[in-house]
Amino acid sequence: MKLEVKGLSFTYEQRPVIQGLHFSVQDGEFVSLIGPSGSGKSTLFYLLGGLYRPQAGEIHLNGRLINGERGHLAYMPQQPSLMPWRTIFDNVRLAQELTRRTDRVRLNQLLKEAGLAEVARRYPHELSGGMQQRVAFIRALASDHDLLCLDEPFGALDALTRTRMQKWLLSLLEQERRTILFITHSIEEAILLSDRILVLSPSPMKVAQEVAVPFARGQERDERRGTKEWIRLQRELEAMLLPT
Structure with missing residues (x-):
């Protein structure tokens, strides 16, 4: 693109x-x-x-x-902007709902690659700031733009979490070009x-x-x-x- x-x-x-x-x-x-x-x-x-x-x-x-x-x-703002009443999976699914299609296999794969598969049924307030940012990024990827x-x-993010997120983003982008x-x-x-x-x-x-x-x-x-x-x-x- x-x-x-x-x-x-x-x-x-x-x-x-x-x-x-x-x-x-x-x-x-x-x-x-x-x-x-x-x-x-x-x-x-x-x-x-x-x-x-x-x-x-x-x-x-x-x-x-x-x-x-x-x-x-796909756009990712400074704050995660997750919907607090939706589970992590449903927050990620929002990107596909806007195009009236849901590819659950694709969503579950993205969550697994981001290390979020185990928290897919939890809600945003149960996650750390770094994990919420990962959810927001996976939501952007799920749009397939x-x-x-x-x-x-x-x-x-604090300095330590920011460093971890940078490394995580680098590794993820090797898979998602x-x-x-x-x-x-x-x-x-x-x-x-x-x-x-x-x-x-x-x-x-x-x-x-x-x-x-x-x-x-x-x-x-x-x-x-x-x-x-x-x-x-x-x-x-x-x-x-x-x-x-």
Whole structure:
């Protein structure tokens, strides 16, 4: 699933939020967006998902114009947003209910891969924050959309749980090859997970820099944390985010 954003512009209450934004995400690629708070990253996801319509520019999926159209991607917000009255299985099943079909074999397989099979009949309040985030991610995967937009999914977790979730996501993505656009404020997280990192300017948002991560994805990359090459890249990205 290839995503192309061409000359995208959006104004909210007479304030330009996004202006002349250009970027692309190739099929199966993991691209992270990092930038100042309030730069318009979440607004971009609303535009991609069809909740907002751009004042200018085009959004293409596999060459098809989708401006203002919904139902083309899976979205995972910062908070799990699980329905407390539904079991874990039924929360995950929600993604398929929206398309009026339920593939129980597929859902049970996803829950098993995420280590959630034993809690499928429990309710959200019975799970830890990390497990709730896993449920939310599996719900996004269950939609079977090839494009996933993840909006700081680990931002509210403590450091230890966040590290575990990052490793879990890396292992899961080896099995579930999807095209991912990922918002994060953590440079280390962006390096760990991404093929490319787009450094965004303050509002109105544009791509200020584009950086290819030079390390192979997977366990090998995790083992490179703290190396000279890793620290050098991290400092370069930090410098890009400093105001000029």
